[in-house]
Amino acid sequence: MKKQNLTRTMNPYVKFFIDYSVPIIIALLVAFAIPLSGLSGKYFIKELTIRLSRNSFLILALLIPVMAGMGMNFGIVLGAMAGEIGLIFVTDWLIVGLPGMLLAMLISTPIAILLGYFAGIVLNRAKGREMVTGFMLGFFMNGIYQLVVLYGMGNIIPISNSNILLPRGYGIRNAISLIGIRQVMDKFIPLKIGGILIPIGTLLVIATLCVFIVWFKKTKLGQDMRTVGQDNDIARASGINVEKTRILSIVISTVLACYGQIIFLQNIGTMNTYNSHEQVGVFAIAALLVGGASVAKASIFNVFVGVILFHTMFVVSPRAGKELIGQAQLGEYFRVFVSYGVIAFSLALYAWRKRVEKENERRKVMAFKRVLLQNNNTTGGDKL
């Protein structure tokens, strides 16, 4: 046997380091940058609490497609867009408070289901290229969204509230205020600790989703999705409707992303009609990967570790950049670089490991045959 090298290493420590290289590197970066930035501990706790409650739902939406073998669902953008359409209508109809938010979720659900179904069909036709296709689909849908929201609304789709329309009479403004539903879920059970608002309502909802996901994995459908995610052919041979199962995973993910985006926006309080959803996919996926997930395996633990690490990095970078070189701009570019870089690195690592693992498997079988041969001398049959 050739000597062991990094690619075929069986040493558990090295393996661990390679498997979790992304979170480790980011953690080191963050540890370096926090003191540099000069921000206080209290500031971090406050920021992280907000960001945790704001972003977790969206990132949790990514888990189910990973289970079904669809990889990182770049198509959650479609769900985000559905959510925003719901919010536009609710704002138009001037419905405020928690009812307003729930109504937005209600209206956007069928839209999210439809978009998710469409995305599922497209992805089924691009087996093996799900992630690129999902990514391009997001861009494509953005164009359609623009046509609908920028040209259709106020025209073919009746909008009465002139506050949200552009001066020319149709098309939604670039930014609309969501003051009517601002922080309604966050403040649902108001709790303040040391001057920091703890958004119990949102956290409860997130916890519910976590429980749902854990329960879902134990159902037959969850098991079917896992089977499909492991091996399409064997799943099909054992009678599972692979195509339908894959589509279902995308539909569920899209609907969850829809709600996630609504939760996100209710916290922020304003909606950038054309930009809010743009980076949704990238940031959510980068966060998940920073949490130690991979294309084939993602858990709730990865989500929360990821949110904390990623968003700390996010908060810290501009300040650290300013301290380091006197330009906050540097920090901002840096965090964009990290977001894209994390995805590039994780995807490349996963693709490379996949091939290495196949190779290792092959060697294992080959080695086994040799041992078999040496032990048996002749393999059972020659006994006359």
Add this chain to the structure above:
Amino acid sequence: MESKEKYLLKMDNVSKDFYGNQVLKNVNLTVKIGEVIGLVGENGAGKSTLMNILFGNPAIHETGGFEGKIFFDGKEVNFTSPFDAIDAGIGMVHQEFVLIPGFTATENIFLNREPIKYNFLSEVFGNRLNLLDRKEMKKRAIKAMQMLEVELDSNMLVNEMPVGYRQFTEISREIDRKYTKILVLDEPTAVLTETEADIVKKVIRKLAKKGVSVIFISHRLQEILDCCDRIVVLRDGSIQKELFPSKTNSVEVAEYMVGSELVKNIRKSKEKRKFEETILKVNDLWVDMPGEQVNKISFEVKKGEIFGIGGLTGQGKLGIANGIMGLYPAEGEVKFKGKSISLNNPKDVLERGMAFVSEDRRGLGLLLDQPIFWNIAFTAMQIKDDFTKSLLGGIIKWRDDKAMIKVTREYIDALKIKCVNEKQFARELSGGNQQKLCMAKAFALKPELMFVSEPTRGIDIGAKSLVLDILHYYNSKYGTTIIMTSSELEELRLTCDRIAIVDEGQIAGILPPTAKPAEFGLLMLGKKSEVEEVLTGEGKD
């Protein structure tokens, strides 16, 4: 001693043809309740087709169905999908594992038939929202494995299991099914150690005692003799004979499997050619080709010989050529004309003067979307810089299409390749002409030694002899050494000077073409100690 026991399975005059090619002819097979049948046959004898028909493989239906009737458990049946067969009580353990490596043994045993705990959500959203009853799954998995008397942790992941235990997991899956009445095992001991194989044999007898019938397909004759009640020998699509282990022996089985008539046209008059030099010396070759693994093979080939390699499918004969030519990972030592070649390096082997006509014509042998002249000339262009014009002092090697076409026309004539012209796409040619194209590609390299694998597979009868004649021609005119790998014993005996039979990845023996067919059969069935190795010039007659 014909007792009036009920028949569980009765296949009545079953015939099947694939687009005119008759694969099964009037097969009559019966299996009693609790009986263990051994099914033996060469490649292409029809074993897999017969089982595919029984198991409802959609490929059968899509190619015109079958003739004849099948009676199972008293009723006439016609399964159009494996699920119908499974529901009726037919279980099958295939040669390739259908296991999910990342799942536990329990999960694999219950794949898509997991016991379920009902909950109210399924009323609304469909019954896939019921929870899995993992306790029940574990209980039943342990029960199945107890029957096997195997110490298997039901929670172990398949990819962490020793290979033999994966086989047991597969068998457990079939045993757990409550309604399994008959179990088909296709080469179940291929990857097992002796002890593990014994366990399988014990399980088969246990199942038989419990009233489950077993159809046991294997090429390991001793196992068949050990645990079957009756042996059915298939040859050329029909049942040659049914034998009882207590009343027969391996030679008889081998004879029926391979046939005992002498091959027509065998060159009795052909003098045993004498060869001096060794051109290829293979030592301890290991080749990792999925499905055709080679496990420590050594042999020598003399210059100018036509050396045949035969054996049953999956036993490794195809791996030899593929490994030496660098297409699949290989280890060991191969010396060509006295000097070692570097393995896993197709370029080196081609440059030294060896060429290969692969068995995978369409996948590996040709660029289907390129014209004929491209296909013929490409390798020669790569290895020998043929068909290129040097420009700018040799930095640029311009492709010389005209020269490629000229040479192609010569080959089209010489090999009688039927085509519109040399610019026709390879995809459009018939199977036989594609094969000739692959051979032309190899000949264009003017090799000293040529590997040819499955030269007449998928070719109609008329073209078969043409292809073999071409090989003879090149061998006699240019002295090209030919190593021919084939599933068809007859064509090996027609063409070759010596024939090696590969079994379980090793050479079971080397025989002259004039050896009795039964001897070949015995080698294929794993009885190599029976037959003395024959060196050229010292053969038995």
Add this chain to the structure above:
Amino acid sequence: MKEKIKNIIENVGLPRIIIFFFLVSLFVLAPVVGISLTTSINDVIVRFGMNGILVLSLVPMVKSGCGLNFGLQLGIIAGLLGAVISIEMEATGFAGFFMAVGIAIFIAVILGFFYGVLLNKIKGDEMVVATYVGFSSVSLMCIMWLILPFKSPNMIWAYGGSGLRTTINTQGYWFHVLTDFLQIKLGSHIIFPTGTILFFTLLCFLVWAFFRTKIGTSMDAVGSNPDYARSCGVNVDKMRIISVILSTVITAIGILVYEESFGFVQLYMAPLYMAFPAVAALLLGGASVGKVSIKNVIIGAFLFQGILTMTPSVINNIIKSDMSESIRIVVSNGMIVYALTRKSKVRS
């Protein structure tokens, strides 16, 4: 007859046919809504020359089986570095342009090599990784543009001079050197950019010629059927790396031609999404993930630039509102999604 039409639709693909007729209708409508057809065609030709080379750069990688080069940005970065360095050195005119090209090629070869090595390790998953490698490299360069020690007053921020400007004017350096070369003026508005078109034709010819050499032929085989190529003694990995280097180099040249025509060097986040229009154009011209020819490049670049030019002017005049951006997004990304969902050609 019906069979024939059905065949054509299947082979060419419904989206392409729809887009083609869409473009034709735009041309037909143009004079109706008061837009000069000749000016429009001239615009299309100019933009065609500007963007064509970027589309051409995709060819080697598709041919060798590396797929659509979503990591185009690496080549663009090489080109940008060439441009900025040549301006820093105050090189003007043709000399300046070719100096930029020279530096860019040098950098492109290095970047292309590493990019190729990476792609070899992830065969089968090239496209998605390439996309994010491209994105991260653009963001990394943003940091670089800020801290690299450039001094030319033309390029750095006017006050507090650290870091390059977002857009840099090439006027006075090598603006329009190619476009003006052998220009043909017809009337007051029509200028045929002979230089650019000649240069584009030259590169197309070079690429075509490359694939008629022994090495180009091997590369072609690698893309068609890597197992076949390997069995014939071709070093598949080496061929792929060469194709990636080639693509990156052509991209670098392409962005420089674009800049000399456009007049500006765009740094920072501008190149982020530049891969997509080029890929969409190639696909529009009839290429697929696994199959491409120079014909696809020319037709595709022309059609795509046609849409980009005609849509704003014509549609705006009809509906009095600017839908062109949204339509462009739908058309170009839709084209890519369509191509990705086609079953790739199975070998047998």
